[in-house]
Amino acid sequence: MNIPEGVEIILGSGSPRRQSLLEQMNIQHRVELRSIEEKYDLRLQAEQITDYLAQQKGKAFQDNQLSSNQIVITADTIVWFEGNALGKPKNESVAKQMLLSLSGKTHRVISSVCFTTLRQQHTIHCFTDVSFTDLNEDIVAQYVATGSPLDKAGSYGIQDTFGLYTVEEINGSYTNVMGLPCMQTYKALEELVQAGL
Numbered sequence: 001m002n003i004p005e006g007v008e009i010i011l012g013s014g015s016p017r018r019q020s021l022l023e024q025m026n027i028q029h030r031v032e033l034r035s036i037e038e039k040y041d042l043r044l045q046a047e048q049i050t051d052y053l054a055q056q057k058g059k060a061f062q063d064n065q066l067s068s069n070q071i072v073i074t075a076d077t078i079v080w081f082e083g084n085a086l087g088k089p090k091n092e093s094v095a096k097q098m099l100l101s102l103s104g105k106t107h108r109v110i111s112s113v114c115f116t117t118l119r120q121q122h123t124i125h126c127f128t129d130v131s132f133t134d135l136n137e138d139i140v141a142q143y144v145a146t147g148s149p150l151d152k153a154g155s156y157g158i159q160d161t162f163g164l165y166t167v168e169e170i171n172g173s174y175t176n177v178m179g180l181p182c183m184q185t186y187k188a189l190e191e192l193v194q195a196g197l
Contacts, residue, residue, distance in 0.1 A: 001027055001190060008067070009189075012057055012074040012116075015151075017159070018180045022073075025186055029073070034060035038076075038087075047125040049085050050076040050112035055123055058116030065118075071192065072116040077179045079154030081107040086154045095144045095155040096137075103135035106169075107154065109177045113185050115192050124188050126181035128172030130158070135166060153179075 003009065009029040011022060022029055040052050057074035066072065079086040081102065089095035112125040143162040149155040156162055158170075158177040175182040 001025070001186065001193075003028060004193060006069050007193060008070045010061070010070055010072045012061060012072050015075075015179055017157070017178045018075060021175055021178065021180045021182055025182055027186075027189070032061075032072075034064070036060050045083075046080050046085075046108075047110050047112060047127075050078055050110050051114075051123050051125055054112040054114035055116075055121055058114045058121055062116055062118070062121075066116070068118050070117070071189070073113060073185070073189070074116065075111060075113045075180055077109065077111040077153045077176075079107050080110050081105075081154075088151060088153055089149060089155045092144050092150070095149040096140055098155040099135060099140045099144070099149070100137070102132050102154070104132060106131040109154070109172075111176050111179055111181055113180065113188070115188060117192075122188065122192060124181075124184055126173055126176040126184050128170060128174070128176045130167060130171075130177060131169040132166050133168045139166070 009027060011029045011031050014033050036056050038053055040049050044052060053076035054074050058072055061072045086098055089098055106129055109128045109130055112123055114121055114123045148160055158167060173181045
């Protein structure tokens with residue numbers, strides 16, 4: 001993407017996967033983190049949750065005065081399953097419970113990406129349906145013991161070895177399941193830049 005001279009892209013996320021995906025898209029950026037309390041109104045459902053959290057992460061930058069040439073990209077991802085949002089597990093025990101509850105079933109991964117400038121916020125979201133094969137407790141225990149599930153929504157990374165042999169079917173964006181729907185992010189950023197922020 002040709003980012004106009006003087007425009008600065010800031011990724012407001014500590015996720016190494018989001019950082020790597022932006023790099024693969026050749027979107028030059030720097031990473032800057034602002035902490036927020038990731039709480040939301042329990043009446044919010046599905047993409048309302050991720051939209052809200054991605055926007056709150058962006059507002060943390062807006063409140064600290066962005067420059068007119070800066071665009072902050074923030075994102076939030078959840079697993080939506082049987083009417084409940086599954087975020088990052090609090091510990092290994094919760095991670096095991098989450099994964100076993102998803103065994104042999106289909107869940108929806110929802111990511112929202114928010115683009116924050118000095119004057120506005122624009123938010124997109126993306127859905128991907130993921131079906132797991134039947135999981136046995138040994139496979140789940142071995143995976144949880146690696147520590148990898150603890151920083152991931154729904155307690156798994158589709159790009160991990162675990163994802164290779166447990167994901168039976170996927171319907172939608174693969175990179176969305178990693179936490180950043182690349183095509184949709186690229187398109188929205190391009191439109192924002194062309195519109196002059």
